[in-house]
Amino acid sequence: xxxxxxxxxxxxxxxxxxxxxxxxxxxxxxxxxxxxxxxxxxxxxxxxxxxxxxxxxxxxxxxxxxxxxxxxxxxxxxxxxxxxxxxxxxxxxxxxxxxxxxxxxxxxxxxxxxxxxxxxxxxxxxxxxxxxxxxxxxxxxxxxxxxxxxxxxxxxxxxxxxxxxxxxxxxxxxxxxxxxxxxxxxxxxxxxxxxxxxxxxxxxxxxxxxxxxxxxxxxxxxxxxxxxxxxxxxxxxxxxxxxxxxxxxxxxxxxxxxxxxxxxxxx
Amino acid sequence: xxxxxxxxxxxxxxxxxxxxxxxxxxxxxxxxxxxxxxxxxxxxxxxxxxxxxxxxxxxxxxxxxxxxxxxxxxxxxxxxxxxxxxxxxxxxxxxxxxxxxxxxxxxxxxxxxxxxxxxxxxxxxxxxxxxxxxxxxxxxxxxxxxxxxxxxxxxxxxxxxxxxxxxxxxxxxxxxxxxxxxxxxxxxxxxxxxxxxxxxxxxxxxxxxxxxxxxxxxxxxxxxxxxxxxxxxxxxxxxxxxxxxxxxxxxxxxxxxxxxxxxxxxxxxxxxxxxxxxxxxxxxxxxxxxxxxxxxxxxxxxxxxxxxxxxxxxxxxxxxxxxxxxxxxxxxxxxxxxxxxxxxxxxxxxxxxxxxxxxxxx
Ligand code: SF4
Ligand code: SF4
Numbered sequence: 211x212x213x214x215x216x217x218x219x220x221x222x223x224x225x226x227x228x229x230x231x232x233x234x235x236x237x238x239x240x241x242x243x244x245x246x247x248x249x250x251x252x253x254x255x256x257x258x259x260x261x262x263x264x265x266x267x268x269x270x271x272x273x274x275x276x277x278x279x280x281x282x283x284x285x286x287x288x289x290x291x292x293x294x295x296x297x298x299x300x301x302x303x304x305x306x307x308x309x310x311x312x313x314x315x316x317x318x319x320x321x322x323x324x325x326x327x328x329x330x331x332x333x334x335x336x337x338x339x340x341x342x343x344x345x346x347x348x349x350x351x352x353x354x355x356x357x358x359x360x361x362x363x364x365x366x367x368x369x370x371x372x373x374x375x376x377x378x379x380x381x382x383x384x385x386x387x388x389x390x391x392x393x394x395x396x397x398x399x400x401x402x403x404x405x406x407x408x409x410x411x412x413x414x415x416x417x418x419x420x421x422x423x424x425x426x427x428x429x430x431x432x433x434x435x436x437x438x439x440x441x442x443x444x445x446x447x448x449x450x451x452x453x454x455x456x457x458x459x460x461x462x463x464x465x466x467x468x469x470x471x472x473x474x475x476x477x
Numbered sequence: 478x479x480x481x482x483x484x485x486x487x488x489x490x491x492x493x494x495x496x497x498x499x500x501x502x503x504x505x506x507x508x509x510x511x512x513x514x515x516x517x518x519x520x521x522x523x524x525x526x527x528x529x530x531x532x533x534x535x536x537x538x539x540x541x542x543x544x545x546x547x548x549x550x551x552x553x554x555x556x557x558x559x560x561x562x563x564x565x566x567x568x569x570x571x572x573x574x575x576x577x578x579x580x581x582x583x584x585x586x587x588x589x590x591x592x593x594x595x596x597x598x599x600x601x602x603x604x605x606x607x608x609x610x611x612x613x614x615x616x617x618x619x620x621x622x623x624x625x626x627x628x629x630x631x632x633x634x635x636x637x638x639x640x641x642x643x644x645x646x647x648x649x650x651x652x653x654x655x656x657x658x659x660x661x662x663x664x665x666x667x668x669x670x671x672x673x674x675x676x677x678x679x680x681x682x683x684x685x686x687x688x689x690x691x692x693x694x695x696x697x698x699x700x701x702x703x704x705x706x707x708x709x710x711x712x713x714x715x716x717x718x719x720x721x722x723x724x725x726x727x728x729x730x731x732x733x734x735x736x737x738x739x740x741x742x743x744x745x746x747x748x749x750x751x752x753x754x755x756x757x758x759x760x761x762x763x764x765x766x767x768x769x770x771x772x773x774x775x776x777x778x779x780x781x782x783x784x785x786x787x788x789x790x791x792x793x794x795x796x797x798x799x800x801x802x803x804x805x806x807x808x809x810x811x812x813x814x815x816x817x818x819x820x821x822x823x824x825x826x827x828x829x830x831x832x833x834x835x836x837x838x839x
Binding site: 241244245248369370375376377384385387389391393394395396397398399401402403408411434435436437438441443445454465475 | 507508510511513543544548551554724725726727728729731734735747748750751753761762764767768769779783816817819831
């Protein structure tokens with residue numbers, strides 16, 4: 211295969227995010243050199259500084275907050291054969307999508323104080339703050355071919371995607387809840403331990419690492435397409451969480467996907 | 478084959494000695510309330526049921542063993558074969574069969590029955606060589622139950638309570654911290670041959686003593702014999718009961734993945750990054766309660782609703798597989814699915830409701 215396939219040109223870009231996903235990929239160090247043998251990495255700020263005009267696969271990390279970021283993303287899209295949303299921020303807005311719960315002016319006031327919020331209107335140097343309007347996932351701006359979910363992404367899913375694309379077949383990411391992986395790994399259910407968890411409504415693919423490590427699922431990989439949220443809310447209430455606590459749990463990672471609130475009205 | 482009457486602690490010593498040169502698995506606690514069959518590395522956490530106070534020694538319970546022991550014979554992420562592509566582009570597979578000898582100790586009657594059922598299932602039609610290779614090299618040490626596991630168990634109603642077929646050795650708790658140790662196969666007898674256990678002079682009396690110790694009825698009961706329950710399920714295609722039990726379902730697949738008689742899987746091919754002309758096929762446990770399980774080419778899903786999937790799961794246990802394998806129910810009443818479902822959807826309750834519905838209709 212080495213001699214049969216041209217080496218695809220791969221690039222990594224970052225929008226608003228912590229770059230942890232790129233670091234998670236560098237964490238493939240045991241096979242990274244073999245991987246680099248099969249592909250040509252033309253842009254990777256975490257590891258190198260060259261750039262190139264066209265890409266076979268562009269990985270874009272982070273969410274879109276400003277119009278200049280949206281323009282940059284459109285430009286990357288135009289130059290890429292395949293575009294992959296890399297990580298929770300790029301896939302569904304992640305933690306920062308919480309900002310969408312408030313009007314921009316109110317947000318500015320909360321974060322930077324009333325004085326700054328007003329100066330945004332009058333002082334040109336403050337305009338970049340105003341440009342922070344609505345947090346968007348990549349697919350709200352351009353067409354996205356594949357989503358690598360998680361905060362950070364799972365290295366095995368990354369490898370799966372790259373290998374499948376190299377082999378000319380389709381990567382598959384089943385829409386299955388985290389519970390599936392807990393059961394496959396023989397984890398004890400977090401609810402049996404007397405705690406609560408978002409696993410039933412969250413997309414798996416992470417190997418249930420957080421539960422395996424003694425924690426719970428907070429939903430970083432996004433909401434399942436057919437999540438039974440009504441049942442899940444009821445379960446959390448039965449386990450003693452009040453409306454506000456339930457909202458907090460959902461909104462940590464899922465603000466971009468769950469917009470109704472327990473506190474205000476029912477579903 | 479001679480049987481033995483042994484002090485429990487002496488038997489546990491023997492198990493931990495055995496584990497030094499054999500792969501021995503035993504249900505070890507993973508938390509206050511759950512167990513997992515794991516390799517025995519030391520003596521410390523091995524606990525067996527006490528005759529005089531069955532709850533005191535904190536023994537393992539079948540329903541609380543998160544994955545059933547049969548999963549050791551068909552593990553997740555199982556390597557089926559490796560392959561290599563030659564210069565002409567043809568692929569050559571090399572099957573990977575696991576012939577390692579292993580001993581599963583502390584298998585409860587419901588799980589013994591489940592393994593017996595899966596032996597038949599996996600050997601029928603296109604046999605599963607991977608399962609059969611492991612099974613052929615696995616010894617089972619069964620352990621009787623004097624108390625129901627918990628409120629989820631219904632093993633007697635499901636016809637599993639006194640099951641011992643398939644065990645190589647069978648253990649029954651006895652008074653004064655002793656254990657009746659019965660070899661049931663030649664392999665079991667050979668394993669016990671130099672254990673140095675004292676012989677048991679009256680096996681029947683020991684068995685009867687244990688049977689008399691059990692509460693009657695043992696755990697939850699259906700309101701009719703099992704055959705009538707199975708008939709009621711078979712006749713229930715249009716029943717409103719399915720919808721009633723589906724409303725809170727998450728389609729999380731837990732009830733399948735913890736069931737000792739669920740066996741569906743998916744396979745995955747992967748090439749090696751360090752040598753792209755070679756690769757491997759692995760097998761992963763699948764679950765018919767998952768939303769995408771019945772999705773076929775073109776995106777059509779022939780069991781789109783949770784109710785339809787639940788009906789399939791229950792029908793498979795009480796109707797489809799029994800039809801194929803001569804009438805034995807494939808639900809062994811271990812109670813795992815009810816215990817581990819976070820919204821308490823319980824196959825026992827579903828079957829009970831279907832039975833009640835059948836009564837009303839008649
Ligand atoms: S375990 Fe419960 S919630 Fe999960 S699929 Fe089964 S019945 Fe539904
Ligand atoms: S259906 Fe439930 S109770 Fe029956 S054997 Fe499977 S896990 Fe046990």
